[in-house]
Amino acid sequence: MYIIKNALRCISRSKGRNILIGIISLVIAVSACIGLSIRQAAESAKQSILEGMSVTATITYDRQSAMSNIGGGKGNGGFDRNQLEAIMGGASSLTLEEYQLYATADSVSDFYYTMTAYFNGSDGFEPVNISEALDDNGGTLNGGLVGGYSDETARIKGGLANMMSAGDFKIIGYSSESAMVDFISGVSLITDGVVFAEQTDENVCIISEELAIFNNLSVGDSITITNPNIDTEAYELTVCGIYSSTETNNIPSSMFGAGEDPANRIYMSAAALQKIIDASVTAANEDTETESADAITATLSATYVFADTDAYYAFEEEARALGLGDTYTITSADITSFENGMTPLNTLSTMAGWFLIVILIIGAVILVVLNIFNVRERKYEVGVLTAMGMKKWKVAGQFMCEVLVVTMIAIVIGAGIGAVSSVPVTNALLENQVSSQQSESNRIENNFGRGGMMNGSIPSGENESGLGIKENNKFGNMVSGAANYITEVNSAMNLTVVLQMIGIGLLLTLIASVASVLFIMRYDPLKILANRD
Template structure:
């Protein structure tokens, strides 16, 4: 207890030197807490986005290989082996996947029901198809006027579509839900059955054959739709979103397996499994002209500025820590030299070296604890504006890089073009328990490293020699 009380008194006796050391410790702690706040916050953001972007796998043609004329010539006109719908479904069974989101669609025609805008459309496309393929006996080609879509419920989650009261989502095979516009046009209600058909064209003995596939679905619900009616400039019934009949994936695969268009998204258990997953797909017949990749461009676009912010904050913290530690060691060395006589008197009175060293360490701990409290308060307030200022510079750099070659994800597996990803423009920085623990460790490190020099010198001093050398 005496050592601690004496350490408190010594701090008051040596105000000038201790204030200078306190300023160095305060600056170091303040900068460290700002950097740690930014670093810990950006780490959580980066981990979250890395999990999402790094784990989502896309399978698309490798345009570098496709457009290589020399490669095309060397293959003597060999075409790309198209991935079948069944293969996409088989890929989803991989042990490396955490999740697979599979949606599918098929063009169908109504048997006894009309599509929205069907009367306003001249069916020129259908006429061209029929005239070009002809017909076989009494089996005519069924020109698609509607889309049968399986497992596509994201618009309901986003609020663009809503199921009307009294309806239910399809649960069993051959159940479906339809838009209110399509239901009103054909006077359909929940519980009614609708017949749909689609055609397969094949060539047998140099003769075209048309096979019609027929399916009967039960309406389990009617939904309101606020999505854009025509996503493209081409306005034909089959592209009208009011003509989408939503059903289960099994209903599509069992009835229209050879006609469906699959859109698949695969999510790995961990980004490091990408190579193993690709090897498995190749073994299952995926053509070499297909590229298996993650959305690295999208990840860099969104998280690149945040990673830059993290690197800057860490680099600055390391520099300040080194500078602060070296400065404290020098000041501590000077302080011990100035207090040599005091050490000699204490040792001559019988105080052991360990207790003298402990007294110096207590002094540094008390100064550091005081600076720690003030530094946490200042750092907590300064962290957010410092983060905003640094991040704005990183965003500008990212935008300049994006202008040279914009980041836009292409059409993948029959999907739609997604909007350009915007970089994160703000990081909400806060002081968490992990930051508090880390800054306490840093503070103890600064106090200890400054005391090491004093302790090393104290152990080399002999009390009689110190007193004899005093003028």
């Protein structure tokens, strides 16, 4: 007990030296506090986003992997046509049964899919914004693209249009209500009628307000859609609902076809759409004048929903165990978006980590040197105390106690200053980091042209998400993916940081004291006092 009393007395009697040690400890404490706060802010942001995020993932075909597996290419005599067709074409598609098989994995909490097929209209049912330049070729858009381009450019772009769209209407079949994300998020709202029943196989659909107005349709009316390849193959649908959508058409319909215009989307049950496709395939096979390739085909897009990121990461192993080949990869736009959004804060967190290490090393070295000077300066005092019979470890304990008290006072003050300054400092640094990240993205876009024409298609804006973390949606890049950067944190200090600060204080005390303890243990009181005499 008297050791502590002596330590406090010595601190008060040697103000100059202890203030110096205190200032150095304070600088270390403030720097450490800000560094730790930045790291904590990054961790909190990550946790808060992950907590509120339901992860969705899709299975995609990995062409590069497929090519590697086949082993063709330049060095191996190249790929033959069949191999390339297999890689680029049908081999990439999984069947609905396969998608459903992988959905049985324990990690999957929900599964839904959408089917997308293109149809043409009929005499009484035409798409919105259809180009006047349409030719007579069943509503495809080659003609619309030719104007203003050279022959070669028109040929290329015409080909693109053929590839991108094959009909006036894009009919999307949903397997469940969970799949209708636009209606769940509020982008689309039913204004009249109702949504078709889940999993119904009746030919009922919902259409957009624009389409309804354009064709003078109301709930209960029938519409006729046709196979784009066979004009005579028609299907009748009943409009059960009309929806409005805040989604705007960002894609030039003259380039990609009327079917890509959101107004020309028709939603129905996946089961009903599947029935139409089955009927089309059957008709194509039975009719000798048509080829089976003329039947309507649908693109399948399956989505797996996971409760959290751990489940998402566990899914890959489970899916592989269920037979998913190496040529397929599991990707999550949510995870990618989350990782992109975290990039500036993560970079800052990494930098803060290194800064913290450097500060601690420099601080520890300074404190060790100061303590060695301190002990050497107080050598006589050590000699007297040990000559009086005070054990060396007690003397060392007193010296450690002095350093600990000064360091802890500095840590407390430093934590206070850090708590006040960490948020603005973090935000200022984060702003620079985000700005740098955005500049880099802009340069990539400008230089490589990706997203150039689509940039800004998603409105910029800020939104608050969990724990006062602001995300800034600065990019509307459909190709590279929108990056919602975290640009601001509202709180950085918490109990973890305080405990870490105390840990740092103890660590610094220990490091700073080790050298002085070694000196004290080495001292011989007789020699000290004899030299003094």
